[in-house]
Amino acid sequence: MKIAVLASGRGSNAAALFKAKESGILRDAEFACLISDKPDAPALEEAKLHGVEYVYIPPEHQGAKISETACLKYIEFLKSRNVELVVLAGFMRILPPAFVEAFQGNMINLHPSLLPSFKGKDAIKQAFEYGVKICGCTVHFVSNELDAGKIIAQKAVEILPSDTLQAIESRVHEAEHNLLISVVSDFCSGKFQKNA
Numbered sequence: 001m002k003i004a005v006l007a008s009g010r011g012s013n014a015a016a017l018f019k020a021k022e023s024g025i026l027r028d029a030e031f032a033c034l035i036s037d038k039p040d041a042p043a044l045e046e047a048k049l050h051g052v053e054y055v056y057i058p059p060e061h062q063g064a065k066i067s068e069t070a071c072l073k074y075i076e077f078l079k080s081r082n083v084e085l086v087v088l089a090g091f092m093r094i095l096p097p098a099f100v101e102a103f104q105g106n107m108i109n110l111h112p113s114l115l116p117s118f119k120g121k122d123a124i125k126q127a128f129e130y131g132v133k134i135c136g137c138t139v140h141f142v143s144n145e146l147d148a149g150k151i152i153a154q155k156a157v158e159i160l161p162s163d164t165l166q167a168i169e170s171r172v173h174e175a176e177h178n179l180l181i182s183v184v185s186d187f188c189s190g191k192f193q194k195n196a
Helices: 012-022 042-049 068-080 097-102 123-130 165-189
Strands: 002-006 030-036 054-056 085-089 107-111 134-141 151-158
Touching (some): 002 012, 012 030, 012 042, 012 085, 012 165, 030 042, 030 068, 042 054, 107 165, 123 165, 134 165, 151 165
Parallel strands (some): 002 085, 030 054
Antiparallel strands (some): 107 134, 134 151
16 A cells, blocks of 8 residues: 655654554555655654655645645645555645545545544643643544544543653653554555444
């Protein structure tokens, strides 16, 4: 299965996927490319390190969205690589309806909370400050509503009384890596029915 990863930041989830491919866990995955909306994103270096094609495509828009012109460039690039699954792994942009429609049922997002709780930015910090005892992460299909697509899988992380925000973030990120690899593996094996 040809997979594209979209990432805006460190690329730790992308790196976890690439390493899982190299170790044979994701033997049926072919990582076609990594795209970032930031020219200096460490995720680009992660792709380079693992021999995955990488590209920066400017969002051409201030704030959290990408322009319609940029949207078409993203779609065109992904289609040119015959991508079958798009994985949003720390991609901090809201995608236009045209993008969602182009990959409906073939695009998933990793979010660092147990959705539907704590949508949007800084989800781990939101959970910590709210005082919940359980947080975690979710992989869901991408829809036109922010962090609201059909949930595929979740992994819970307990918040201990002695925890700092940094400690929780570390455990959630570890859970994210494991969850994302598991879900992508299921897609590759045909276990998941695509979201119609």
